[in-house]
Amino acid sequence: MHTLTASIEGIGLLGPGLTDWLSSQAILSGQRPYQPHKTVLPAPALLPAAERRRSCAIVKLTLATGLEAIAAAGLDAASLPSVFSASGGDGENCHIICEMLASDDRQISPTRFHNSVHNVAAGYWSIATGAMTTSSVLSAFDASFGAGLLEALTQVVVDNTRTVLLACDTAYPEPLYSARPIPDAFGIALVLAPQRGAQALAQISVNLTDAIADRFDDAALENLRIAIPAARGLPLLRAIAMRQDKHVVLDYLDSTRLAVAIALC
Amino acid sequence: MAYFSLNPLWLSYFTATSSIGRGLDQTLAALRQRRAGLAPCAFDTVDLATFIGEVAGVDAVQLPAHLADFDCRNNRLALLGLAQDGFAEAVRAAGARYGAQRIGVFLGTSTSGILQTELAYRRRDPVTGALPADFIYRTTHNTFSVADFTRRYFGLTGPAVVVSSACSSSAKVFGSARRMMAAGLIDAAVVGGVDSLCLTTLYGFSSLGLISEQACRPFDAQRNGISIGEAAAFALLERTPEHLDADAVLLLGIGESSDAHHMSSPHPDGRGARMAMQEALKMAGLRASEIDYIHLHGTATQSNDAVEAKAVQYVFGSGTPCSSTKGATGHTLGAAGGVGAVICALGLQHGLLPAGLNTRQLDPTLDLDYVLDNREQPVARMLSNSFGFGGTNCSLVFARAN
Numbered sequence: 089m090h091t092l093t094a095s096i097e098g099i100g101l102l103g104p105g106l107t108d109w110l111s112s113q114a115i116l117s118g119q120r121p122y123q124p125h126k127t128v129l130p131a132p133a134l135l136p137a138a139e140r141r142r143s144c145a146i147v148k149l150t151l152a153t154g155l156e157a158i159a160a161a162g163l164d165a166a167s168l169p170s171v172f173s174a175s176g177g178d179g180e181n182c183h184i185i186c187e188m189l190a191s192d193d194r195q196i197s198p199t200r201f202h203n204s205v206h207n208v209a210a211g212y213w214s215i216a217t218g219a220m221t222t223s224s225v226l227s228a229f230d231a232s233f234g235a236g237l238l239e240a241l242t243q244v245v246v247d248n249t250r251t252v253l254l255a256c257d258t259a260y261p262e263p264l265y266s267a268r269p270i271p272d273a274f275g276i277a278l279v280l281a282p283q284r285g286a287q288a289l290a291q292i293s294v295n296l297t298d299a300i301a302d303r304f305d306d307a308a309l310e311n312l313r314i315a316i317p318a319a320r321g322l323p324l325l326r327a328i329a330m331r332q333d334k335h336v337v338l339d340y341l342d343s344t345r346l347a348v349a350i351a352l353c
Numbered sequence: 354m355a356y357f358s359l360n361p362l363w364l365s366y367f368t369a370t371s372s373i374g375r376g377l378d379q380t381l382a383a384l385r386q387r388r389a390g391l392a393p394c395a396f397d398t399v400d401l402a403t404f405i406g407e408v409a410g411v412d413a414v415q416l417p418a419h420l421a422d423f424d425c426r427n428n429r430l431a432l433l434g435l436a437q438d439g440f441a442e443a444v445r446a447a448g449a450r451y452g453a454q455r456i457g458v459f460l461g462t463s464t465s466g467i468l469q470t471e472l473a474y475r476r477r478d479p480v481t482g483a484l485p486a487d488f489i490y491r492t493t494h495n496t497f498s499v500a501d502f503t504r505r506y507f508g509l510t511g512p513a514v515v516v517s518s519a520c521s522s523s524a525k526v527f528g529s530a531r532r533m534m535a536a537g538l539i540d541a542a543v544v545g546g547v548d549s550l551c552l553t554t555l556y557g558f559s560s561l562g563l564i565s566e567q568a569c570r571p572f573d574a575q576r577n578g579i580s581i582g583e584a585a586a587f588a589l590l591e592r593t594p595e596h597l598d599a600d601a602v603l604l605l606g607i608g609e610s611s612d613a614h615h616m617s618s619p620h621p622d623g624r625g626a627r628m629a630m631q632e633a634l635k636m637a638g639l640r641a642s643e644i645d646y647i648h649l650h651g652t653a654t655q656s657n658d659a660v661e662a663k664a665v666q667y668v669f670g671s672g673t674p675c676s677s678t679k680g681a682t683g684h685t686l687g688a689a690g691g692v693g694a695v696i697c698a699l700g701l702q703h704g705l706l707p708a709g710l711n712t713r714q715l716d717p718t719l720d721l722d723y724v725l726d727n728r729e730q731p732v733a734r735m736l737s738n739s740f741g742f743g744g745t746n747c748s749l750v751f752a753r754a755n
Contacts, residue, residue, distance in 0.1 A: 200560075214611040
C-alpha cells in the first residue's frame with residue numbers, strides 16, 4: 089500500500105453554525121451542541137476595491153478559510169501552491185447566467201462571465217494574496233474533498249512543498265437546488281507540509297481503502313457531512329478537535345475511500 | 354518551489370477529435386493541407402456574428418444504455434474522441450494489465466455539460482419554475498461528469514478527477530497525473546480534455562468583446578479576437594519502459610504558475626507565462642535553445658498574443674519557430690491543452706512544424722519566428738503553452754524518444 093504522509097500546520101473552517109476552526113472545536117468534539125444557522129461570509133478585505141465589488145460567495149468563502157489556515161500556520165499565502173476543490177463553481181452566479189441565456193436578453197455581463205468559471209476562487213485568491221504559485225482547481229462531485237486532499241498530498245510528497253487545500257462549496261438557488269441540493273456555503277482549508285515542524289498540529293497518513301466512511305452520531309452534523317461535499321472532510325477535523333490519535337475513513341469515490349491515520353503533534 | 358526532475362512519462366496512446374478531424378489521420382492531414390475547421394456560427398439559437406470550430410456528428414453519438422444518464426453534448430464528444438485511433442481498446446488493455454484500480458482518470462473541461470442546463474432553463478415549469486423532470490444535473494452539467502463518464506465507460510476504479518481551470522485545464526491534468534504516478538498510487542493515467550460548444554462561453558466571451566466576427570487570426574497585426582471551438586483529446590500516460598520505438602513521445606517537463614493579476618487579462622509583462630515556461634524547461638532539464646518548436650496558446654486577442662510573445666521572447670529570444678493552431682481548430686478552451694499535446698506529439702512523430710492559419714500580416718511588433726508555412730523537418734523537442742482565465746498558466750515539454 090502506498091501511504092501519503094503530511095503534517096497539518098493550519099486549519100480554516102466556515103459553514104452553517106461553524107464560524108471558524110477555533111470556536112468549532114468544542115462543537116466537533118461534542119462538548120458544545122451543534123446549532124446550524126446560515127453561513128455568514130465575511131467581506132474579502134484583502135481584495136482591491138474593484139475585485140471586492142465583483143466577488144461572489146465562493147471567493148469570499150475561500151478567502152476566509154484559506155487565510156485563517158495560513159495565519160494559524162504563520163505562513164505567507166503568496167509562498168504557497170494551492171488546491172481548490174469544489175463540486176461546482178459559484179451556484180448563484182450559475183443560476184443567473186442560465187436564466188439570462190433562456191431569456192430574450194442574453195447579454196450577460198463581463199463580471200457574471202468572470203465569476204462563472206470553476207476557477208473563479210483560485211483566480212481571486214492569487215490576485216488577493218499575490219501568489220504566483222501553481223493552483224490545481226478540481227471537481228469530483230461528492231468526492232471533491234477526497235480528490236482535493238489526494239491532489240494536495242501528492243504535491244506535498246512528490247514536489248516536497250507546503251500547499252494549502254481549499255475545499256469549498258456554495259448553495260444553488262432554485263430551480264437548480266432541486267437538482268443539486270447543496271443548502272449553504274461550507275469550506276475547509278488545510279495547510280499541509282512535508283516535514284513535521286514546530287507548528288504542526290497533527291500528522292496524517294493516507295491510504296486508499298474499501299472501508300466505509302465514518303459518520304457523525306449527531307444527526308445535524310451528519311446531515312451537514314452528507315449535504316455539502318466539502319463537509320465530507322469533517323471527520324478528520326473532529327479527530328483533531330478531540331485531541332486523540334485516531335484512524336478515520338473519509339468519503340471519496342463510490343469505488344474507494346480514504347483511510348487517514350492521525351497522529352497529534 | 355523545489356521540483357524533483359521528472360522521470361519522463363510515455364504517451365503510449367493519444368488521440369484528438371476537433372473541427373479539423375476525427376482522430377490522428379484526419380488531424381494530421383488537415384494540418385498538412387492547412388485546412389481550418391472554422392465556419393460561421395450556426396450553433397443552436399446563437400445570434401452572434403462569429404466563427405466557430407464545431408465537431409461534425411456529435412449529436413448522432415449514442416452513449417451505451419447503462420450510461421444513458423450521462424447523455425449530453427460534452428459526453429457525446431468525449432465518446433466520439435475515445436472511439437478514435439484504438440484509444441478505448443488501449444485503455445481496456447491497460448486496465449487488464451495494471452488492474453482497474455491502478456489507472457487514474459484526469460480530464461480537463463471548462464464548461465462540462467452546462468449546455469444541458471441552459472436548454473433545461475428554456476423548459477422550466479411556467480407555474481413552479483421547476484426544471485424538467487428529465488434533467489439530470491450530476492451526470493451532465495456537473496464539472497466532474499466527463500471524468501465520471503470516462504471511468505465508468507472503462508470500468509476504472511482508481512482516483513479520478515476533473516481539472517477545471519479554464520483554458521489551462523487539460524494541460525494541468527498532466528501535472529496531476531504525474532504527481533499521482535510518482536506518489537505510487539497509480540501505474541497509468543487517462544489524461545486529456547473535453548469541452549463542447551455552449552451558450553455560456555459564446556455569449557460570455559462576446560460580453561468581454563473578445564470574439565472575432567471572422568475566423569480568428571493569431572499573431573496577425575489586425576487580430577481582433579477568438580473563435581470558439583470544441584474538442585476531445587486524450588492520452589494514456591505510462592512510465593517509460595526500457596525499450597521504446599524511436600518515434601515514441603515522452604512528456605519531459607511541466608511548468609505551472611498563476612498571474613496574480615486579473616481575472617480575464619494576462620499580466621502585462623507575461624510574468625506568469627514566463628514562469629510556467631521556465632519551470633517546464635527546468636523540470637525537463639533543458640535549455641531554451643534545445644526546444645525546436647513552441648505550440649503557442651495564441652488565442653488571437655490583442656493582449657493575449659502580445660503578452661505571450663513578450664514572455665516567449667524573454668525565455669527563448671526570437672529564434673525558436675512557433676505558431677498557434679487556433680486558426681485551424683478555434684480555441685477549444687478546456688480541451689486546448691490536450692489538443693496542443695496531441696498536435697505536438699504528431700509533429701514530433703512526423704517531423705512537422707504546423708503553420709498558423711488565417712494570419713495574413715504578422716504583427717510587426719511581435720518579434721518571433723512565427724511559422725506561416727508548414728515546415729517538414731526532423732524535430733526532437735517541443736513546448737506547448739496553455740494559459741487561462743483567472744491567470745492560470747501551464748507549459749508542457751514533449752520529446753521524441755530518439
